[in-house]
Amino acid sequence: MDNNSPNLDTVFLAFADPTRRAVLRQLGQGPASVSDLSAPFDMALPPFMKHIRTLENAGLIITRKEGRVRTCEINPARYAEVEQWLIDQRKGWASRYQKLDALLETLKGQTT
Amino acid sequence: MDNNSPNLDTVFLAFADPTRRAVLRQLGQGPASVSDLSAPFDMALPPFMKHIRTLENAGLIITRKEGRVRTCEINPARYAEVEQWLIDQRKGWASRYQKLDALLETLKGQTT
DNA sequence: ACTATAGTTACCCTCATGGATAACAATAGC
DNA sequence: GCTATTGTTATCCATGAGGGTAACTATAGT
Numbered sequence: 001m002d003n004n005s006p007n008l009d010t011v012f013l014a015f016a017d018p019t020r021r022a023v024l025r026q027l028g029q030g031p032a033s034v035s036d037l038s039a040p041f042d043m044a045l046p047p048f049m050k051h052i053r054t055l056e057n058a059g060l061i062i063t064r065k066e067g068r069v070r071t072c073e074i075n076p077a078r079y080a081e082v083e084q085w086l087i088d089q090r091k092g093w094a095s096r097y098q099k100l101d102a103l104l105e106t107l108k109g110q111t112t
Numbered sequence: 113m114d115n116n117s118p119n120l121d122t123v124f125l126a127f128a129d130p131t132r133r134a135v136l137r138q139l140g141q142g143p144a145s146v147s148d149l150s151a152p153f154d155m156a157l158p159p160f161m162k163h164i165r166t167l168e169n170a171g172l173i174i175t176r177k178e179g180r181v182r183t184c185e186i187n188p189a190r191y192a193e194v195e196q197w198l199i200d201q202r203k204g205w206a207s208r209y210q211k212l213d214a215l216l217e218t219l220k221g222q223t224t
Numbered sequence: 225a226c227t228a229t230a231g232t233t234a235c236c237c238t239c240a241t242g243g244a245t246a247a248c249a250a251t252a253g254c
Numbered sequence: 255g256c257t258a259t260t261g262t263t264a265t266c267c268a269t270g271a272g273g274g275t276a277a278c279t280a281t282a283g284t
Binding site: 145146147157158161177179180181182 | 259260261262263264
Binding site: 044069 | 273280
């Protein structure tokens with residue numbers, strides 16, 4: 001879990017876009033084709049495909065083409081790595097900021 | 113915790129750079145001045161300051177100037193929000209990917 | 225075979241990002 | 255008060271990211 005990992009660069013960059021986050025959320029409901037995924041967005045297919053590629057290059061989704069349809073699916077393992085990175089970060093200052101755990105619990109409780 | 117939040121854009125973008133991640137890790141050890149933080153990097157101060165501003169704008173750090181020294185400190189609350197976003201994402205597919213919890217446990221066990 | 229569908233490829237444009245310099249405050253130290 | 259230290263402001267530059275068109279390929283469907 002190196003801090004200098006280009007993996008983290010690409011993953012966090014992939015997260016740093018509302019369209020891609022929405023796609024990820026949608027894929028949470030199950031696999032979907034590219035055009036199904038693109039439907040909610042007022043965006044041409046080519047730029048939308050770039051988002052898909054970005055997510056795939058980041059390892060956050062897996063895609064495969066069957067016939068003329070490309071199906072996208074979420075890749076849980078990569079999420080786990082990211083969460084682990086955040087946990088590692090938190091370890092660093094956890095001892096000095098004991099209040100955080102309480103704060104996290106508060107946030108978990110909210111539906112917001 | 114809106115998916116379309118510009119907060120998430122800026123936070124994830126802030127994470128998507130190795131220099132900034134290293135700064136955050138260093139700040140985990142405690143507050144530090146800008147020049148102390150910049151020391152490990154082969155980079156001029158002005159561009160380094162931009163990283164600091166990026167982190168501050170993302171709400172990941174808090175800075176204040178005393179005399180001529182600007183001291184930076186980590187802001188745990190923002191981390192909590194990001195972790196919460198990831199947890200929310202995971203909720204979506206948790207039921208369909210029961211194996212993930214096991215996977216997460218595996219990763220937690222590793223020191224890598 | 226023809227046509228509609230689903231992606232793909234190849235460009236183009238604009239703006240943000242990550243880096244660099246040069247020159248300028250502003251505060252400590254002596 | 256001079257000087258070194260610590261940031262800051264103002265530009266500049268190259269690259270990449272996010273968007274768009276146009277034109278093409280490839281597979282279903284009939």
